[in-house]
Amino acid sequence: KLSVMPVIDQELTRLIDKVCYDVYHESMPSxxxxxxxxxxxxxxxxxxxxxxxxxxxxxxxxxxxxxxxxxxxxxxxxxxxxxxxxxxxxxxxxxxxxxxxxxxxxxxxxxxxxxxxxxxxxxxxxxxxxxxxxxxxxVLAQENTKLLAAYSEIDERVKIMGYLVKKFAKVCNVGDASKGSLSSYCYILMMLYFLQRCSPPVIPVLQALPESTEPLPRKIVESCNVYFYEDIASLSKVWPHHKKNVKSPGQLWIEFLRFYTEEFDSENYVVSIRSTELVLKLEKRWFTKVFAIEDPFVHDRNLGSGLTRKMNLYIIKAFRSARSLFTSKLKATGKQSLVGVY
Ligand code: GTP
Ligand code: MG
Missing domain, CATH: 3.30.460.10 (Beta Polymerase, domain 2)
Known part of the structure; x- marks a missing residue:
């Protein structure tokens, strides 16, 4: 029998946090x-x-x-x-x-x-x-690997969110680029973009740090500038928001789902983790594409170019269902694992 108790926010947040930590610990390599x-x-x-x-x-x-x-x-x-x-x-x-x-x-x-x-x-x-x-x-993939590794070192929640979005893509069957959806690399970029833009931000734009240094250093690999701020241990010296966001993984997860279902204007903007400015599809000439994700180093590369309109709608629907399941039915059904929820 389903519980008909009204959902208490704090209690629900604790439940979602538990799901987040469970997925993280279950998925982490030993x-x-x-x-x-x-x-x-x-x-x-x-x-x-x-x-x-x-x-x-x-x-x-x-x-x-x-x-x-x-x-x-x-x-x-x-x-x-x-x-x-x-x-x-x-x-x-x-x-x-x-x-x-x-x-x-x-x-x-x-x-x-x-x-x-x-x-x-x-x-x-x-x-x-x-x-x-x-x-x-x-070689460029080796460079973006280092960039993602640096982001994952900033805060444990970055890793937790990354694991969660990969698990989500897998469970909902929307994580296979060869079948017209997005690669797990794309979902990680989407998550990083959200974590850069939530308030206060959890992570900075490493490719735009230190803000006070003009011009920024450059490192060229295969004609691309692969520079990013690598000294994560000293991040607080160059980024004023460091550790200012104290939200729990569960709160961030729900905000992430809300961000991509309500806030992010994918008709006009590009998911771009290398820039502090908003990037317009128009300026990249990607306006015919349903969803655009810019490669952090190869700026003319839209990693979402293989996405069909139908698959895009399907992914958005999966985000919406996840949001509604996590914010209401998780408690009602008492399911405590992500797999159980779907
Ligand atoms: P899982 O294997 O699903 O755990 O994640 P993964 O990040 O290893 O994904 P995958 O094996 O598909 O890709 C391996 C790596 O290749 C990624 O982490 C990126 O560094 C890089 N990569 C994947 N797809 C692209 C792409 O479209 N463009 C570029 N530049 N690099 C990519
Ligand atoms: Mg891989």
């Missing part, structure tokens, strides 16, 4: 999970070195950006000591690697995807049961 990934990377490094003695494998993506779930895939970038950029690579390096990997008994589900935006080799490492992909010179 030290064993981390060691398993490290050992798998070492195994792959040794195996690849047999073919390419000067090859280096570098882990990026959620395994390194602070938002990795227990079973997140391994995103690996392959570089060579003898080539400073991908342009110097001999033709066929990835296809030779694919043939080499096929000979390895521990690797299964090998797929070579040569014509993707970023060509990759997908694999499953059987002993660890970890899936992953290897790409060549994915």
């Amino acid at each position: 030290s064993i999970d981390v060691a398993r990934k490290r050992d798998t990377l070492n195994f792959l490094q040794r195996y690849v070195t047999v073919l390419f003695p000067d090859a280096t494998l570098t882990l990026f993506g959620s395994s390194m950006n602070g938002f990795g779930l227990k079973n997140s895939d391994m995103d690996i970038s392959l570089t060579f000591l003898s080539c400073s950029t991908g342009a110097e690579l001999p033709d066929g390096a990835l296809s030779s690697l694919f043939k080499h990997m096929k000979k390895c008994r521990d690797l299964k589900k090998l797929i070579y995807v040569p014509f993707a935006k970023v060509p990759i080799i997908k694999f499953l490492h059987v002993p660890s049961n970890l899936e992953g992909d290897i790409s060549l010179y994915n």
Whole structure:
């Protein structure tokens, strides 16, 4: 029988907080999970070195950006000591690697995807049961990994919110970019954008700090400025809002759902975490796109460009349902886990 008691705000907030912390603790990789990934990377490094003695494998993506779930895939970038950029690579390096990997008994589900935006080799490492992909010179992704990692270090709530939005996307089936929705990278950017704009903000715009320094330093990688303020331990010296927002994860989660269902004007504006100013779709010539998310370093890249109008409506509907479920039915049903709620 459903409870008909009126919902008490504080009590409900405590319940939502509990869901937030539960999802966070359930999803967080343990030290064993981390060691398993490290050992798998070492195994792959040794195996690849047999073919390419000067090859280096570098882990990026959620395994390194602070938002990795227990079973997140391994995103690996392959570089060579003898080539400073991908342009110097001999033709066929990835296809030779694919043939080499096929000979390895521990690797299964090998797929070579040569014509993707970023060509990759997908694999499953059987002993660890970890899936992953290897790409060549994915250097900008390594830079955005460092940027996200810096944001995740600022405050534990950033991590909690990141885990929550990834779980939400997974549970609601709206987190697969290859099926016309948005990637988990996009959802993390949406969450960071909200945390920069809530009041008071939980996180700054790291790419625009220190505010008093004019012009800001620059660091160029593949023609993009990948500079951001990295000294998180000294953030309070350059950002006056540091630790001013004391809202609980549950309060922030509800505000996040409200932000994207009521406040953010996606018809006219772009989700852009690199700028303190609002960014207009018009100025980017992205006005025909339903939802725009700017890559923090590659500014002409709309990460939401694959989203269809139908899928966009579906995602907004999922946000609305989540909001209504979290603010009313969670208490009524007594369900205490996110999976239970959906
Ligand atoms: P999960 O694997 O779902 O845990 O999250 P993830 O962040 O690792 O996502 P994914 O494996 O899809 O992507 C790996 C990394 O590649 C991301 O963290 C980003 O650093 C980068 N990445 C993914 N998609 C894009 C994109 O469209 N543009 C750019 N520049 N980088 C991307
Ligand atoms: Mg990944």
